[in-house]
Amino acid sequence: MKMISIKKSDWAGAMEKVQKSYRLAGPVKEKKGHTFRELKDGETPDLEYSETRMSVKEVVLPQSEVMFSYSLDENKEGHHILEEVPFDETPRAAVGIRPYDAKAVEILKKNFMTEDYKDPYFERRYENLTLVGMAENNPSPVNFSTSCGTGPFDESCLDIILADAGDSYIGKALTEKGEKFAAAAGFAEGDSGVEAKLAELKEQAEGKIKSKVSFDKIEKMTILDLYEAPFWEEAAFACINCGTCTYACPTCWCFDIQDEVKGKDGVRMRNWDTCMSEVYSVHTTGHDPRHEAWQRTRNRFMHKLKYYLDKYEDGIMCVGCGRCVSQCPVNIDIRKVCQQMNDYEPSK
């Protein structure tokens, strides 16, 4: 494992250098604060942020992407036959993601790379991607990542971890991918003090997180007990099904597939979808198994906090980033819902 230390004044130069061999995504300051997105040439990932409105999800599961193209022109050979679209093989790096957002990528992987099927669009992006984390010294009040099996300094899903140590960023290359990136960026090697400093910062940061969720009892309840619990309609009462939580969430993976045609040329594409929308699950007949708005809200929380838990037996489908909490227009708080579920005692 290689220690890293880079002066903040050298950061932009290192990023310029690394862009010769990597396409970067990173935090960018916009009108309403920072977001996370693909960077244009010459743009530098801005590590001096507190939160990014959107997460790294966009990098492995773009909001919209073309899957196939085709021609409907019967005079052309191969008309009406779907063709794969080319993929840019340039290595990519997500620079400056929070360590718990990297855990979200691993959660997405469970859905898109299964034993039975591999989603080729996700897979090639995932394999091509280096995750360069930026630890969080001052987690926000809505951050509850430490109770989701991760945290502001979690190294487990990253290739490189960096942390703010005053006038420099210190860190470690954690994997082979990470070492390659560090070499390409020309990160200077850190001294033996780096490890101790990281541990100190980690302890301080984790200590600042006061917000927690528990799901120990959710684990033991049956799906039907929780599904039929009496509190759902009330818990979802304020929800306007806008879907903001699903788009901002780094682990919400649902998507839609649509054909779009211009003239005789068409594409099949996939777009983010949201379980908050009625169109998501309505049948052609008009019958919708989740017709009531509150039923859709219930499905989202049940998916994240129970169905996923039971299906993969590896924690909840949430990394505690707090985006849904701070961005919800009606103040629905997943921490409260989780607590309500965990405290529920089904009547016998």
Next chain:
Amino acid sequence: MRAANPYKPYPVRIDEIITETDDKLLKTFKFVFLNPEDEEKFAYKSGQFAELSIPGQGEIPIGIASSPTEKGFVKFTVFKAGKVTSYLHSMKVGDVMGLRGPLGNWYPWEILEGKNIFIVGGGFAYTTLRSSIKMMIDPANRSKFGTIDVVYGARTPGHLLYLDELNEWGDRDDVNMHITVDGTDDPNWRFHKGFVPQIADKVAPPASDDTYAIVCGPPMMIKFTQPVLDKLGYKHDHIIMSLENRMKCGIGMCGRCNIGKELVCKDGPVFTLEQINKTPREY
């Protein structure tokens, strides 16, 4: 080498279109693969479905109506209802489109071999049941099963699918066919009149450890068939059902078809009633 892209359909050509019902809302489409080697890759079992993929329109999940014992083509019976199915109904023999699959699980033939089979079907959900019956009565397979009883109902005689076959199977002594319609004014109607659950009550083979019911039909039919099977003593792990939900990917990734933690497209569409009892009935 990367595995084949599971979203990429096999190119197929429409080889034959049969209008099945008097109201012309159900048509059977027979497809042949443009690349003959794709037929082998499409090896399927009765109860599975596929995405019919029309460039420019989209995809729809439809149960496979042909039987694995039928070679050289794949058959689907499609109800004209939404955007894609309406377009499909306007297509003609020779048109090229796509077929993606086979998808989902199948009726549990590994368990069903050696058992008596009671098939209860209604309306246009009969398609995968047709596949199953055709497969079981194939000379190579018939001896692998015990008795085969079938109750199949539609609203009127004009709504029954695969009429020629029904008549042919009705004449066999190794299948007990019980065709019924909700009502008809045809004086020469020679089969049952009445709803599927009522007929099932009268003709069902006795419940036993060796008898399985496969139930497939509209929600109302399923709702009223279940108490009948309960009364007759069918255990819930001996009642097999096929579910439908809105789908896109068909491979368990896009999310929408879930009933609880199960995805109808990948963990299903076939479930036992025992399994369904443990999950929210969001279908």
